[in-house]
Amino acid sequence: MTNNANKKFSQIVRQNIGTIMMVALAALLLFSPDCKAWVLRQLLRTGLFNAHLSATTADTNVVQNFSISLKNGNTVNIASLHGKVIFLNFWASWCPPCRAEFPGIAQLYNRFKNDGRVVFLFIDEDNDINAGEQFLRQEKYDLPLARRDGKIPATVYNGSLPTTAIIDKTGKLRFNHEGFAGYNSPEFINQLNQLIKE
Numbered sequence: 001m002t003n004n005a006n007k008k009f010s011q012i013v014r015q016n017i018g019t020i021m022m023v024a025l026a027a028l029l030l031f032s033p034d035c036k037a038w039v040l041r042q043l044l045r046t047g048l049f050n051a052h053l054s055a056t057t058a059d060t061n062v063v064q065n066f067s068i069s070l071k072n073g074n075t076v077n078i079a080s081l082h083g084k085v086i087f088l089n090f091w092a093s094w095c096p097p098c099r100a101e102f103p104g105i106a107q108l109y110n111r112f113k114n115d116g117r118v119v120f121l122f123i124d125e126d127n128d129i130n131a132g133e134q135f136l137r138q139e140k141y142d143l144p145l146a147r148r149d150g151k152i153p154a155t156v157y158n159g160s161l162p163t164t165a166i167i168d169k170t171g172k173l174r175f176n177h178e179g180f181a182g183y184n185s186p187e188f189i190n191q192l193n194q195l196i197k198e
Helices: 002-015 017-031 033-045 096-112 129-139 186-197
Strands: 067-070 075-077 085-091 118-124 145-148 163-167 173-178
Touching: 085 096, 085 186, 096 118, 096 186, 129 145
Parallel strands: 085 118, 118 145
Antiparallel strands: 067 075, 067 145, 085 163, 163 173
16 A cells, blocks of 8 residues: 555656646745845846936935944934935845845945945845844945934835935935846946936
8 A cells, every 4th residue: 555655646746746846946935035036136137127327217306314324333414425426225134136136236336436426325224233244244245334323215215125226416316216126237337427427
């Protein structure tokens, strides 16, 4: 009876191997942030999700002042950065779309980090700051980690992760994107360079 049951089980598995594999893949995607991030990163490589700064979508509203706490304990008021382009990215270590876009964002940061005309602030939305720091160390990202210091204007960040916003030198919101995107495309780099030169 046991041998017969094993044969029946093997037959069922062979007949349903496709379904079993799909269920296993769905479970992996459901429970593994790293797996989800890998799949999303492959989608980013297609170029379909590249960020784009558009003059027609520029917000003419000046962003009201708010504060960000840096990893070293200092607080930065956005108004104090007047005259610089500000790249804000709201993220969390548990967020698969955040993880997916980080390689491109890290490359963009490394390209501009020594340009005094642009400031990058990566605002960690993890409940535990250590989780964000651990993720950055594990992935070998050397990015300026920050935290919210009070309320952020909803025009900049309404709670969706990831969210990226760019504020121009005059304090106007020029870009706001909820969801993951590719920020290291040649087109976006050129557009950011143009914004820096304005």
